[in-house]
Amino acid sequence: MEEDVHVLIIDDSQAIREFVLQAFADRGGYTVREAHNGAEGLQMALDDPPDLILLDFEMPRMDGSQVVDALNEHQVDVPVILITSHGSEAIAVDFFRKGVKDYMSKPFTAEEMYVAVERALTDVRLRREKEILTQNLALANEELHRRVRELDALYGVGKSVTSLLSREQLLERILDAVFYVIGAEEASLMLVDESGRLRPAVHRQRVPGEAHHTAHRAAEELAADAVRKRDATASGSMLYAPLKVGERVVGAIGLGNPVSGRPFASHNRQLLLALADYAAIAIENARLYEEVRQADQAKSEFVSFVAHELGTPLTSIRGYTDVLLRGLSDPLTPQQQQFISVVHSNVERMQILLSDLRDISRIETGHMKLNTEPTPLTDALKDALEATRGQIEARAQELTLEIPENLPKVSADPARLTQILINLISNAYKYTPEGGRIRVQASHQNGYVRCDVSDTGIGISPEDQEHLFTKFFRSEDPAVRENQGTGLGLCIVKSLVELQGGRIEVESQIGEGTTFGFTMPIAA
Numbered sequence: 001m002e003e004d005v006h007v008l009i010i011d012d013s014q015a016i017r018e019f020v021l022q023a024f025a026d027r028g029g030y031t032v033r034e035a036h037n038g039a040e041g042l043q044m045a046l047d048d049p050p051d052l053i054l055l056d057f058e059m060p061r062m063d064g065s066q067v068v069d070a071l072n073e074h075q076v077d078v079p080v081i082l083i084t085s086h087g088s089e090a091i092a093v094d095f096f097r098k099g100v101k102d103y104m105s106k107p108f109t110a111e112e113m114y115v116a117v118e119r120a121l122t123d124v125r126l127r128r129e130k131e132i133l134t135q136n137l138a139l140a141n142e143e144l145h146r147r148v149r150e151l152d153a154l155y156g157v158g159k160s161v162t163s164l165l166s167r168e169q170l171l172e173r174i175l176d177a178v179f180y181v182i183g184a185e186e187a188s189l190m191l192v193d194e195s196g197r198l199r200p201a202v203h204r205q206r207v208p209g210e211a212h213h214t215a216h217r218a219a220e221e222l223a224a225d226a227v228r229k230r231d232a233t234a235s236g237s238m239l240y241a242p243l244k245v246g247e248r249v250v251g252a253i254g255l256g257n258p259v260s261g262r263p264f265a266s267h268n269r270q271l272l273l274a275l276a277d278y279a280a281i282a283i284e285n286a287r288l289y290e291e292v293r294q295a296d297q298a299k300s301e302f303v304s305f306v307a308h309e310l311g312t313p314l315t316s317i318r319g320y321t322d323v324l325l326r327g328l329s330d331p332l333t334p335q336q337q338q339f340i341s342v343v344h345s346n347v348e349r350m351q352i353l354l355s356d357l358r359d360i361s362r363i364e365t366g367h368m369k370l371n372t373e374p375t376p377l378t379d380a381l382k383d384a385l386e387a388t389r390g391q392i393e394a395r396a397q398e399l400t401l402e403i404p405e406n407l408p409k410v411s412a413d414p415a416r417l418t419q420i421l422i423n424l425i426s427n428a429y430k431y432t433p434e435g436g437r438i439r440v441q442a443s444h445q446n447g448y449v450r451c452d453v454s455d456t457g458i459g460i461s462p463e464d465q466e467h468l469f470t471k472f473f474r475s476e477d478p479a480v481r482e483n484q485g486t487g488l489g490l491c492i493v494k495s496l497v498e499l500q501g502g503r504i505e506v507e508s509q510i511g512e513g514t515t516f517g518f519t520m521p522i523a524a
């Protein structure tokens, strides 16, 4: 409902005052105060400024003119309607200059008075409307601000869902968000343990050290209630919401105002439910991630165990086949010789596979040990070529080396550097037809030695390039499949390069050839 208009009538004539009071009372919507003389009227206007003043011009002692002057002096900005006697209209001009809004000559009718008053009040009404609008705008703005903050915090929690933080960090982050958005005095998060019981996980108070008033028992009961009902549950100054993942409830998140005892608004309940949804997903995500990590670890340990256990008998089989092939026992028939050769080469393949598997599991479990020392690339290259030259020659491939004389030593594990080179050179001859060319180049740039192994082989399609360096990837190309391989080499090479502070990249054109280039930091 609209507020009454406050009118002050300042007139020494009781008849006029009564007339005015009565007229406004008849009309309704006005609260009228009366002053019997100028001084009294001025005081009333100063103490509690009305919306409008009806001011008699002719009054003993302090007349209308003096009242207007005093109002102006005190910067009271209230519209004034002057009541003049018949014939004194001329002085009205002077009053208008002083800011008087209008005048009425005695005698005037109630109707004339309403018209004059309403006209003078237009400004007041407009100003009031503007004030209300401004106030509403400020409120809307504040509300908007709050919503933005809420959305911000919800977004933050949402992001945690995908950013795979540790569970402890995650729970802290969730409580931060709850504090930030809802502004409770304390917040806590409980998780359901294996036996299905709710256990406190994190607790926070807004003011650290402040006495913790919420009764534990009451909070636990409320949390259990929220879990049972699968909905937000409030009691006094506490509010709890369940953490739901599909059909399961994994915990509860709660708020309390133990100091002020203030209850939570229904709006906060919705907000807590939204936060709880995000939190539940995030917690579940972190749990699954941990499970996957543990499974991965278990798998790596298993692979490492199997590789080790198979390694010993294989070494023994290989030793005996060596003895047999070299004719150190009884001479073999040509057929026996052929059979034993097949066994020997298959054992060799299995040994390579086991060695690769052992490397992968070491890399994945973070147990790859590197004996880093200043190493000349040329030494490692010499060893690598010793191991591969036979195969290159057997394929009638041409090998060129472009290694500058004064190449600085790199910081690397010599055996692992040799392994990188053997892998890349083996791939180069394996995936290059007979008579092709292989080139190994090295250069020195920006604190690194860069080494490129190029071939004029079958090349790698852009689709296959996307999967290079991943475990067990081998191209479907029959030209690849006719060669033996595990699909582990490049994955190991990449890890070995990166573990030693370098980078590896590939450039390839199908049917033209491939270049693998890697860097190693120069030794200090």
Ligand code: ADP
Pocket: 423, 427, 428, 431, 455, 457, 458, 459, 460, 468, 473, 474, 475, 476, 480, 484, 485, 486, 487, 488, 489, 490, 491, 514
């Ligand atoms: P493997 O050689 O045992 O298959 P790698 O991890 O060394 O495993 O290589 C993975 C795959 O990358 C190969 O199977 C092949 O498809 C492709 N590849 C690697 N090097 C080359 C190369 N120089 N030329 C063409 N393809 C290559």
